[in-house]
Amino acid sequence: MKLTIVEYPDKRLREKSKIVEKFNEELHTLLDAMNEAMMQSNGIGLAAIQVGHAIQVLIINIPDEENQQSSENLIEMINPTIIEKSGETTYQEGCLSVPKFYEDIVRFEKLSVSYQDREGNTKRVEADGLLSIAIQHEIDHLNGILFIDKLSYPRRKKFEKEYKKLQKEKKTSK
Ligand code: Y12
Ligand code: CO
Numbered sequence: 001m002k003l004t005i006v007e008y009p010d011k012r013l014r015e016k017s018k019i020v021e022k023f024n025e026e027l028h029t030l031l032d033a034m035n036e037a038m039m040q041s042n043g044i045g046l047a048a049i050q051v052g053h054a055i056q057v058l059i060i061n062i063p064d065e066e067n068q069q070s071s072e073n074l075i076e077m078i079n080p081t082i083i084e085k086s087g088e089t090t091y092q093e094g095c096l097s098v099p100k101f102y103e104d105i106v107r108f109e110k111l112s113v114s115y116q117d118r119e120g121n122t123k124r125v126e127a128d129g130l131l132s133i134a135i136q137h138e139i140d141h142l143n144g145i146l147f148i149d150k151l152s153y154p155r156r157k158k159f160e161k162e163y164k165k166l167q168k169e170k171k172t173s174k
Contacts, residue, residue: 001033003051005041008098008146008163015054017047017142020078023120027057031076031118034059039069043096045134047141050097056080058138062130075125080115080139083124091133093147100166101159105147107136 006012020027030053038046038059048057060075087109094102110128113135117123127135137147148159 001029003033003037005037005046005050005096006052008148010097012049012052012054013097013141013146014144015049016144017049017054017056020055020057020116023078023116023118027078028118031057031059035061035074038096041096044069044130045138046096047138049141049144056142058135058142060131060134060138062134075131076118077113077115077135077138078118078120080113080135080142082111082136082139083114084110084112086110089133091130093133093137095137095147097141098146098148098163101148101163103147103151103155103159105133105137105150107133111135 030048034046034048034051034057037051038044038061044062045058045060048055056079058077058080060077061069061073063069064073085108088106089109090104090106092102093105109132110126111132112124112126114122114124140146148156151159
C-alpha cells in the first residue's frame with residue numbers, strides 16, 4: 001500500500017477522525033504503510049488523516065540522542081485520549097502536511113495519555129519533552145486542527161502569504 005501525504009489546504013485535513021473498532025489486518029497494513037510514508041519523508045509523527053484515512057490512528061517515532069530513528073521507538077496509538085496535562089512548553093513545530101514551514105507553538109509540557117495498540121490492548125504513557133509535543137500535534141490532527149491554527153492573526157496572515165508563494169513556485173518548477 002503506497003500512501004500519499006495530503007497537504008494543506010486540502011479539506012480532508014479538517015475532517016474529524018472516527019473511533020477505530022476493528023483491530024484487524026486492514027488496520028495493520030495501514031499502520032505499516034503510514035510508517036513507511038513517514039520514514040520516507042523524514043517525519044517524526046503522522047496521523048491517518050494525513051494519508052486520507054479519517055480514523056483515530058497516529059504514529060510517532062522520536063529520534064534518539066544521535067538523531068537516529070529506530071523501529072524500537074515507534075509508537076502506534078489508536079483512539080488516544082489525554083487523561084492529564086500540566087505545564088507549558090514552546091517548540092518550533094513542523095508538519096508533513098504543511099511542508100517547509102516551522103513556527104513556535106505553545107503546548108502542555110507533560111501528558112498522561114491512554115490509547116490502544118494495534119491489537120486493541122489498552123495502554124497508558126506518561127509523556128514529556130518532544131514526545132508530549134508530538135502527541136498533542138497528532139491528536140490535534142484527529143480533530144481537524146493544524147498547528148498553523150494556533151498562530152496569532154498576523155503570523156497566520158504571513159504564513160498564508162508565504163505558503164501561497166511557495167505553492168506557486170512549486171507549480172512553475174513542475
Ligand atoms: C514536534 C513537532 C511536531 C511534530 C509533528 C510531526 N512533524 C513532522 O514529522 C514534521 C516533519 C517534517 C519533515 C520535513 O522534511 C525534512 O526535513 C527533510 C520537512 O521539510 C520540508 O517540508 C522541506 C518539514 C516537516 C512532532 C514533534
Ligand atoms: Co502534522
